[in-house]
Amino acid sequence: MTTPRLQDAFPAWAPEESRWSAWAKPVMFSYPLPAQRAPLPAWDDTSLQAVQPFGGEAVVVDLPGVESLACGLALARRGFRPIPLFNTTMGEGQELIDIDPILAGLFEGAGVLGGLRLHAEAPPVFLLDAQRLKGTAAPTMFDNRWMVFPQDLPSARMLRAAEIRSVTLVRRGSSMEPDLRGVLRLWRREGLEMRALDVTTGAAQPLAIELSAMLFFLEHIRRLLTGLRKNSSGGFGGTVPVPQATGGGYA
Amino acid sequence: MIALSRRFESDEIRDIRRRAIFEAGKFDPQTYDEPTLAPFAIRIAPSAWAELATLAERSAEEIREVEQALHEERRHWSALGIPRVVRAIIGAARAADARDARFCRFDFHPTTEGWRASEINADVPGGFIEAGAVTRIVSERFAGLACPPDPARALAAAIARRVRDAGIGGGVALVHATSYADDQQVMRRLAAELTELGVASHLASPVHLSDRRDGCVLATNGARIAAAARFFPGEWLGNMRRVDRARWARTTAAVAQTNPVSALLVQGKRLPLVARALGLRLEAWSSALPETRPIGLRRFAPTLVPRDHVLKPVWGRIGEGVAIEGVTARADARRARAWARVFPKSWVLQRRFTSVPVGERGMLEPAQAGDVVHACFGVYVIDGRAAGIYARVARKPLIDGRAQDAAVLIDPSLEPDLERNAAHGRHAPLPRMPEVHSNEPHGAAA
Numbered sequence: 001m002t003t004p005r006l007q008d009a010f011p012a013w014a015p016e017e018s019r020w021s022a023w024a025k026p027v028m029f030s031y032p033l034p035a036q037r038a039p040l041p042a043w044d045d046t047s048l049q050a051v052q053p054f055g056g057e058a059v060v061v062d063l064p065g066v067e068s069l070a071c072g073l074a075l076a077r078r079g080f081r082p083i084p085l086f087n088t089t090m091g092e093g094q095e096l097i098d099i100d101p102i103l104a105g106l107f108e109g110a111g112v113l114g115g116l117r118l119h120a121e122a123p124p125v126f127l128l129d130a131q132r133l134k135g136t137a138a139p140t141m142f143d144n145r146w147m148v149f150p151q152d153l154p155s156a157r158m159l160r161a162a163e164i165r166s167v168t169l170v171r172r173g174s175s176m177e178p179d180l181r182g183v184l185r186l187w188r189r190e191g192l193e194m195r196a197l198d199v200t201t202g203a204a205q206p207l208a209i210e211l212s213a214m215l216f217f218l219e220h221i222r223r224l225l226t227g228l229r230k231n232s233s234g235g236f237g238g239t240v241p242v243p244q245a246t247g248g249g250y251a
Numbered sequence: 252m253i254a255l256s257r258r259f260e261s262d263e264i265r266d267i268r269r270r271a272i273f274e275a276g277k278f279d280p281q282t283y284d285e286p287t288l289a290p291f292a293i294r295i296a297p298s299a300w301a302e303l304a305t306l307a308e309r310s311a312e313e314i315r316e317v318e319q320a321l322h323e324e325r326r327h328w329s330a331l332g333i334p335r336v337v338r339a340i341i342g343a344a345r346a347a348d349a350r351d352a353r354f355c356r357f358d359f360h361p362t363t364e365g366w367r368a369s370e371i372n373a374d375v376p377g378g379f380i381e382a383g384a385v386t387r388i389v390s391e392r393f394a395g396l397a398c399p400p401d402p403a404r405a406l407a408a409a410i411a412r413r414v415r416d417a418g419i420g421g422g423v424a425l426v427h428a429t430s431y432a433d434d435q436q437v438m439r440r441l442a443a444e445l446t447e448l449g450v451a452s453h454l455a456s457p458v459h460l461s462d463r464r465d466g467c468v469l470a471t472n473g474a475r476i477a478a479a480a481r482f483f484p485g486e487w488l489g490n491m492r493r494v495d496r497a498r499w500a501r502t503t504a505a506v507a508q509t510n511p512v513s514a515l516l517v518q519g520k521r522l523p524l525v526a527r528a529l530g531l532r533l534e535a536w537s538s539a540l541p542e543t544r545p546i547g548l549r550r551f552a553p554t555l556v557p558r559d560h561v562l563k564p565v566w567g568r569i570g571e572g573v574a575i576e577g578v579t580a581r582a583d584a585r586r587a588r589a590w591a592r593v594f595p596k597s598w599v600l601q602r603r604f605t606s607v608p609v610g611e612r613g614m615l616e617p618a619q620a621g622d623v624v625h626a627c628f629g630v631y632v633i634d635g636r637a638a639g640i641y642a643r644v645a646r647k648p649l650i651d652g653r654a655q656d657a658a659v660l661i662d663p664s665l666e667p668d669l670e671r672n673a674a675h676g677r678h679a680p681l682p683r684m685p686e687v688h689s690n691e692p693h694g695a696a697a
Contacts, residue, residue, distance in 0.1 A: 007273050016265060022286065027278040027432045089435045091454045093471025139458050139495075140470045143429050151282045151652070158284045 006033045006103060009110035018081050019162065020124040023154060025087045028099070028106060037104035040066055043074040047199040048170070053079030056165040059125040062180060063172060063199070069105040071170060071199070072127045073112050081122040082113070085152055086129055091142030096135050099144070123164060126153060133177050147179040156190030166193035169207065172200055176210060185213075252299045252665060253361055254613040255622055256292040256393060264290055267388055275384030276443070278436045282653065288381075289655040291622055292389050293609065293642045294396065294662035303366065303630050304637030307357045309535035311632040314371060314517050315353065317531045321516040322346050324529060332521045332565040332596055336489035336496070337512075343500035344512050350417070352409035352478075352509040354402070354633045359539065361614060361626065362604040368539040369627065369650075372568075373518045374485045374510060378629055379403040380440050381656040382641035389658035396660040402631035402639030406480075406509070407444030409634050413507035414450055414477045419466060421475035422451030424506075427482040429456045437482050457483055458495045460502040467502045478507035485515040486566060519565045520599045521545070541602035546595035555588050560600040562587055570651030575603065578649045606648040613665075625650070628659065 010029040014021035048071070051059055059075060061068045065086075072082035084106060088099050128148055137143035159167075167187060169176070174196075176184075184207065188194050194207035259267065264286075271277040271288060280287055321327065328338045347353070356376035359366045383401035390398045410423055423445060425438035435454065442452045451474070459470045460479060467476040479502075488499060503511070516522075523543040526533050533540075549555055556562045556574065564572035564587070573579065574587040591598035607614045610623040624644040631639040645654040 010273075022281045025278070025432075026272045026280065027436070030273065030276065030278065087432045089429055089432050089454075091429055091471070092469070092474075142454070142471055143456065145430050146432065147430070155284050 004033055004107070006031060006107055009107050012110035012113045013082070013084055013106065015118075017120040018118075018122065020081055020083050020154070023085070023124075023126070023152065024083050025085050025152070028084065028086050028088065028103060031090050031099070031103055033107055034100040034103055036100070037107065038101060040070045040073070040105050040108055043067075043070040045074050045077075047202045048074060048078065048197070049202060050197055050204045051075065051078070051080075051168055051170070053123055056163055057168055058123050058159055058164045058166075059168050059170055060128065060180070060184075061125060061170045062128045062130045062176070063170065064131050065099075065102045065129045066105045068127045068129055069102065069109055072125050073109050075125045076113060076116055076118065079119065079122055080125040081118055082109070082125050082127055084127045085148060086127070087146045087148070087152065088129070088132070089142075089144045089146070091144060093140060093142050095142045095144045096137045097129070097131060097144050097146075102129065121162070123162070124154075128180065130171065130175075130177070133179070147177075148183060149179065150183050150186050153183060156187045156192050159187070159192060164192070166195065168204065169194070169196045170199060171196060173198060174210075181210070252296045252614065252667065253609050253626070254294050254662075254665060255609055255611045255624070256294055256660070257611065258622060259290045259392070263392060264288075267385075270388045271380075271385050275380050275388060276436050276440050277380045277385060279433050285653065285655065287656055288385070289624075289644050289657035292393065292396075292658040292660050293626060293644070294665055295628075295640075295659055296665035296667070297661055297663055298666055300399065300640065300659075300661050303359055303628060303640065306359070306366065306535060306539055307630040307632050308635060308637050310357055310368075310371070310533075310539070311353075311355060311635060313533050313536055314355070314373060315635075317522070317526055317533060318347065318373075318513060318517045320529070320531055321525070322513050327525050327529065328516065330521065330525050330528070331516060332519050333515060334486065334489055337486050337515065340485075340488050340496050340500060341512050341515060343497065345500075345504040347508075347511040347513050350413060350507045351511050352406065352413050352480075352507065352634060353514075354406050354409070354509060354631060354638075355514070356629045356631050357539075359628045359630060360604065361607045361609065361628075363607060364604060366539055367541055367604040368536070370520065371517065371522075371536070372629075373514045375482050376629070376631070377434075377437055377482075378641055378656070379406070379437050379639075381658070382629070382631065382639040384440065385656070386641060386658040386660070390660055393660055395664075396662050399640045399659060399661060400638050402633060403440050403444050405631070405633045405636075405638035407441055407448055407450075410441075410478055410480055410507070410509055411445060411448040411450045413509075417477050417507055419477050421466065421477035422453055423478045423480055424455045424460055424467075424469060424476045425452050425480050425482070426455050426457055426460070428487065429454070434482055438480075441480060452480075457481075457488060457491060457499050460499065462498065462502045462505070467506050476506055478509070479503050480509045481512075485512045485518070488512065520563055520567075520601070521565050521596075524599070541604055543602075544600040546591055546598050546600065549600075550592045550595045555591060556600060559603050561603050562591055563599055563601055564590075565597050565599060570649055570654075573649060573651070575649055578647055608648075609644075626657070627654075 006029045014024035061071045076082050196207050197204045355373045358369045383403040427434045427438045445452045461470045562574040574584040606625045608623045625648045626642045626644045627650040640659045642657040643650045643654040644657050
């Protein structure tokens with residue numbers, strides 16, 4: 001009997017027929033499948049009633065790891081195409097973000113997606129882990145926190161070309177990490193409507209104020225004064241470098 | 252001399268992408284709305300590859316000598332534009348020596364004046380996956396074309412030699428910014444190549460290296476370390492806490508390194524200015540690098556950038572901050588000029604060159620149909636030998652973060668003598684060529 005590989009689950013999450021598959025992050029599918037795999041949590045669909053596929057709407061889910069996956073699969077059952085954007089690294093020793101549950105969820109989710117017949121033009125639901133920037137790494141830990149950047153997602157022009165006019169952020173409460181705020185601000189500046197859906201209440205509201213330049217600036221100042229510190233473990237800190245700066249290119 | 256291959260069919264593009272991800276370990280196949288891999292390869296004549304390889308090897312030799320000389324000239328480090336904290340790290344670290352495996356990459360452009368260089372990446376150049384494993388995958392589609400050497404294999408071999416020579420036991424710490432999957436993919440590629448050579452390696456951040464009485468160990472898993480391969484930019488080491496900076500200098504002194512942090516002395520774009528002031532010779536490198544000028548008092552001039560120059564940040568990478576009139580977006584160019592006026596020592600002026608676009612029928616044929624791109628060729632030199640090449644291509648004559656990666660393959664049919672002689676039914680000998688590789692797969696991503 002062959003050992004299942006997470007790599008084999010990638011085509012289910014990034015099928016050739018969907019234009020949004022190009023943005024699915026492959027790195028998680030290159031990791032070994034954990035031996036212990038807990039099932040994904042059940043998802044109460046009623047909290048997502050305000051989100052309708054083929055209404056010119058894309059979705060960004062920003063919930064903790066496996067919840068994000070479960071929510072994405074619930075939206076898939078409603079006709080959306082879930083696109084995983086998890087871009088976490090894996091290291092030696094104790095990792096700051098435990099990625100095993102997400103790896104197991106991606107494997108389980110591939111089976112679910114295989115049973116759905118999603119339309120090739122199904123609108124995208126981009127899946128993020130709300131825990132991606134949480135925590136502090138001790139020097140003995142492997143800091144595998146990560147950020148999402150505008151280049152990780154399609155541009156507003158690309159979304160509009162697919163008849164998408166608005167984006168709904170699905171989250172719990174009202175928190176939003178600054179990296180995602182940067183992405184959504186860019187989309188909003190380029191003409192997409194933004195709203196947020198709180199899965200706790202099922203209520204949706206516009207995101208205009210949260211994405212305003214003034215709030216963005218104040219948040220930056222607050223972090224400078226209170227949150228940011230020199231990071232000594234190769235992760236994030238006072239200066240967040242541009243990832244492409246070393247990954248490949250040159251001038 | 253240089254030409255694009257045919258454009259790949261859509262099923263070929265899908266297959267190359269899939270194998271690039273899961274065989275080569277390229278986990279950034281998409282950026283913004285574009286795939287990062289170009290839908291074609293670049294063919295280059297053996298003589299062009301030989302010319303680039305020779306130029307890069309000669310330049311690397313000069314650069315190493317200049318690095319050694321600069322290491323003794325601490326009072327000039329500030330003039331190189333190196334931040335104070337980073338200067339302190341270089342000062343505290345041991346000087347580079349024969350224990351260290353050295354790698355760098357020179358970036359060349361085909362221009363109306365021949366090959367011109369835009370920069371040297373002497374500290375932590377990337378692109379190892381694209382120049383090695385991805386190029387091998389692409390080459391399988393082109394019988395008769397040769398693969399250039401794989402720089403990841405060459406670097407792994409150089410490190411493995413140092414580990415064995417050290418004879419202290421232990422593995423290689425693959426030091427990188429652990430939060431970035433794009434950076435880690437390079438380290439995982441190197442790990443796969445080291446595994447093929449029977450050398451253990453460990454993913455690590457700079458603070459994971461700790462010193463014990465019996466040697467250097469990793470704080471995460473206690474593994475003993477004989478060499479530190481750094482893909483963490485030297486200038487970012489300055490972001491660490493003071494105690495971590497001191498420990499980095501202390502722990503890496505006892506192990507083989509690639510690259511030692513003194514590589515930063517020759518990484519910045521102010522190098523030609525300081526080398527000139529000190530009378531250090533860079534003949535080969537200067538023959539390819541356009542004239543570089545300081546901003547100086549031009550910061551007060553109504554026109555900061557003369558028409559025949561471009562403005563570049565001293566520590567810029569992947570084309571960020573470069574202002575080229577008529578190419579760079581106006582708002583970006585305005586921002587670059589404003590910063591250059593405020594911080595003139597962080598910027599330089601470089602004489603502008605005219606990039607020659609490349610199409611399927613070669614260069615200098617503007618009326619070609621199909622893909623026509625501007626290309627920049629990154630040539631790796633590892634321990635003094637040319638060790639690989641790949642290209643980045645763009646529709647505009649500025650290679651930046653939105654440019655695509657293209658495999659470079661060596662095509663004897665592009666040899667000018669061969670073409671001429673073939674027309675006359677004669678055969679000409681090929682020029683001396685650096686090592687080429689077969690496209691046999693080896694060392695899948697870890």
